Amino acid sequence: MLKSMRVLLIEDNPELAEAIAEYFRHQGHPLDWVNSAEKAESVLQYQSFDMLVLDINLPGKNGDQLLKAMRKRGDPTPVLVLTARSAIDDRVSVLDLGADDYLVKPFDSRELMARCRALLRRERGLASNEIRCGNLVFQPDANRVLINGQEVEFRQREIQLLECFLRDLDHIVTKEKIYQRVYTFDEAPTPNAVEQNVARLRKKLTGSSLVIKTVRGLGYLAHVDD
Amino acid sequence: MLTTDTILFSSPHSGSLHRQLIIRMFLLLMVTLLVLGIGVWIYAQRASDLSHDRLLTGAGLAILDSVREQSGRIEVDIPYAAMGILALARDDKVYYRITGPGGRYLTGYPDLPVRDVETHTGTPVFYNAEYKGESVRIALQEKFLTEQNVRGWVTVAVAQTTQARTELFREIMLGALGILSLVILLALAGTWVAISRALGPLYAIRREIQRREPTDLTPLTIETPDEVTPLVETINMFMRRLQENLDTIKMFIANAAHQIRTSLSTVQAQINLAQHDQTLEQLSQRIMKINDGHQRLNRLTNQLLTHALVTHRADTFQPESIHLTGLLQDILVQTVRDHAHTSVEFGFHNEAGDITIAGDTISLREAVNNLLHNAIKYGPENNQVTIQLQPGRVPENVPADDDRQWVEIWVDDEGPGIPKDFQLEALKRFSRLGEKQAQEHQVLGSGLGLAIACAVLEAHEGRIVLENLHPVGLRVRLCLPVK
Numbered sequence: 030m031l032k033s034m035r036v037l038l039i040e041d042n043p044e045l046a047e048a049i050a051e052y053f054r055h056q057g058h059p060l061d062w063v064n065s066a067e068k069a070e071s072v073l074q075y076q077s078f079d080m081l082v083l084d085i086n087l088p089g090k091n092g093d094q095l096l097k098a099m100r101k102r103g104d105p106t107p108v109l110v111l112t113a114r115s116a117i118d119d120r121v122s123v124l125d126l127g128a129d130d131y132l133v134k135p136f137d138s139r140e141l142m143a144r145c146r147a148l149l150r151r152e153r154g155l156a157s158n159e160i161r162c163g164n165l166v167f168q169p170d171a172n173r174v175l176i177n178g179q180e181v182e183f184r185q186r187e188i189q190l191l192e193c194f195l196r197d198l199d200h201i202v203t204k205e206k207i208y209q210r211v212y213t214f215d216e217a218p219t220p221n222a223v224e225q226n227v228a229r230l231r232k233k234l235t236g237s238s239l240v241i242k243t244v245r246g247l248g249y250l251a252h253v254d255d
Numbered sequence: 256m257l258t259t260d261t262i263l264f265s266s267p268h269s270g271s272l273h274r275q276l277i278i279r280m281f282l283l284l285m286v287t288l289l290v291l292g293i294g295v296w297i298y299a300q301r302a303s304d305l306s307h308d309r310l311l312t313g314a315g316l317a318i319l320d321s322v323r324e325q326s327g328r329i330e331v332d333i334p335y336a337a338m339g340i341l342a343l344a345r346d347d348k349v350y351y352r353i354t355g356p357g358g359r360y361l362t363g364y365p366d367l368p369v370r371d372v373e374t375h376t377g378t379p380v381f382y383n384a385e386y387k388g389e390s391v392r393i394a395l396q397e398k399f400l401t402e403q404n405v406r407g408w409v410t411v412a413v414a415q416t417t418q419a420r421t422e423l424f425r426e427i428m429l430g431a432l433g434i435l436s437l438v439i440l441l442a443l444a445g446t447w448v449a450i451s452r453a454l455g456p457l458y459a460i461r462r463e464i465q466r467r468e469p470t471d472l473t474p475l476t477i478e479t480p481d482e483v484t485p486l487v488e489t490i491n492m493f494m495r496r497l498q499e500n501l502d503t504i505k506m507f508i509a510n511a512a513h514q515i516r517t518s519l520s521t522v523q524a525q526i527n528l529a530q531h532d533q534t535l536e537q538l539s540q541r542i543m544k545i546n547d548g549h550q551r552l553n554r555l556t557n558q559l560l561t562h563a564l565v566t567h568r569a570d571t572f573q574p575e576s577i578h579l580t581g582l583l584q585d586i587l588v589q590t591v592r593d594h595a596h597t598s599v600e601f602g603f604h605n606e607a608g609d610i611t612i613a614g615d616t617i618s619l620r621e622a623v624n625n626l627l628h629n630a631i632k633y634g635p636e637n638n639q640v641t642i643q644l645q646p647g648r649v650p651e652n653v654p655a656d657d658d659r660q661w662v663e664i665w666v667d668d669e670g671p672g673i674p675k676d677f678q679l680e681a682l683k684r685f686s687r688l689g690e691k692q693a694q695e696h697q698v699l700g701s702g703l704g705l706a707i708a709c710a711v712l713e714a715h716e717g718r719i720v721l722e723n724l725h726p727v728g729l730r731v732r733l734c735l736p737v738k
Contacts, residue, residue: 246602246604
């Protein structure tokens with residue numbers, strides 16, 4: 030999974046589109062580019078993609094119309110929206126229309142790539158038998174964790190904790206949530222025990238692309254830094 | 256931004272004050288004329304009736320006077336004088352009819368319409384009737400005869416056509432109406448002159464403003480009556496504020512232009528140098544510098560646009576209720592996600608509980624975002640950035656009658672802080688600590704972050720306070736009223 034993703038880019042500025050396309054191909058991901066919503070619609074009729082990168086401000090038919098039409102006919106392809114408008118106003122409405130993420134221009138190509146990967150990870154989620162986060166590979170069925178291709182020994186509790194974080198990437202995972210998901214009723218863990226477990230997990234994850242940040246007062250946040 | 260669209264507006268128009276006043280005055284005077292006209296009409300009617308009725312009464316009395324009993328018969332000798340009085344109205348015709356006791360016809364015009372008078376009071380009765388195709392006024396008078404042979408009421412009806420009396424009525428009526436109309440015309444003319452004079456100063460103000468250059472915002476110096484002086488003062492105050500705003504905008508544009516051009520030139524220079532770089536290593540270093548310069552330009556552009564956005568929203572936003580804990584956590588999570596690869600630590604601390612305020616989510620989000628950005632940028636590598644929600648103290652310089660509850664958002668970092676003398680200055684647009692500190696931390700801010708927060712807080716009637724922490728760090732306190 031995630032070895033390569035097929036992306037359709039809908040962007041009317043040729044220079045920007047070419048730069049993005051070159052970057053994606055350079056990273057080993059084939060990228061198709063169209064410059065209008067109308068063309069995108071006709072391409073989508075006979076081809077399917079892993080995800081769409083959609084500029085919201087297009088000449089002719091607007092990006093949000095395309096998005097709305099897609100969601101209306103039940104097309105679940107993940108969509109990342111690019112916007113140049115003063116960001117925040119669009120943010121809410123675009124997500125309401127069914128976009129999965131957004132990025133405000135100007136952006137870094139690396140950031141775009143990372144967001145695309147994260148989206149696809151979220152999309153395929155824990156359903157597949159192999160989860161790949163950068164250089165970390167987790168095989169839920171076999172309870173195996175590979176970092177940089179090397180298998181690392183994980184205890185059962187650490188595996189459960191890892192699964193808990195992977196399920197909620199980029200979101201706050203509270204200690205209460207960890208109690209519920211990782212421990213049974215009669216174990217009654219102390220906050221201290223959770224902290225120790227997270228510390229151990231973090232140590233084992235050293236050198237991997239998965240970062241677990243502590244946000245004091247809120248909980249933990251796991252992020253894939255690839 | 257000013258566009259021609261916003262300049263070419265037309266104000267809501269409620270018509271000419273002058274015309275409105277004249278029309279109202281005219282209507283009022285017309286009503287007066289109508290009421291007085293009815294009065295005059297009644298008066299003229301009464302006056303003409305009264306004078307002519309007296310003549311009729313006189314004639315009737317003279318006739319009654321001559322009624323005698325002569326050997327059981329009633330005799331009437333119409334005196335000449337009686338008819339002589341009535342002859343004063345030369346064009347009118349006179350008729351009479353006399354009846355004895357029991358309504359027996361004695362003499363005169365037998366078909367003269369005589370009413371049955373049952374009152375028998377002796378006072379004359381007047382009424383109008385139609386006789387021989389003309390309208391007549393009839394006076395009915397009675398006398399009780401108590402002779403030996405004749406006992407009973409003798410009735411005299413004297414009738415006269417109404418030409419003279421109508422003439423008199425018309426004369427009185429026309430005369431009075433003529434005078435009334437003249438008075439009303441004078442009143443209207445007077446009102447016209449008075450209104451013109453009263454509105455004069457307004458026309459003068461208009462002329463004065465019209466003849467000015469668009470850039471001339473000096474105060475008006477027209478002499479005006481007391482009633483108009485407040486208007487002139489308001490206009491002057493408005494122009495002063497406009498001038499101040501224009502000055503601020505000019506300075507802002509000058510500063511922004513300076514910053515953008517400087518950054519662009521830096522990037523341009525690096526690109527030019529890159530074209531002459533010989534080794535791959537030189538080139539890759541150059542590209543890193545170009546990337547840095549470009550990042551700065553990005554940040555600057557974003558902040559300029561954000562500043563424009565929050566300033567614009569300050570004038571236009573509709574307050575919505577904002578759940579502060581939710582908003583702050585949301586912002587913090589975004590920031591943690593964006594800085595997950597760094598060693599900066601984040602924290603959230605809520606002392607104020609669940610608090611909802613009225614405000615603009617978009618602006619507040621930008622304010623806090625910019626403070627977080629500053630906290631990370633100016634702090635050390637292993638920075639500790641904390642957002643706190645604290646029950647607020649009522650800030651200084653708040654009016655005493657302001658009994659609103661306050662809440663504070665604190666953004667703490669472990670950076671070098673801002674020297675006390677510089678703290679006020681730091682809140683202004685494009686003010687930054689010296690290049691020395693900037694170089695020390697390898698960062699160059701645009702100097703807009705705090706100004707954005709400041710503008711947002713101003714729009715929310717809040718305060719912004721900077722405090723240095725011990726041993727290191729800066730705390731930015733956003734004090735907000737809970738509405």
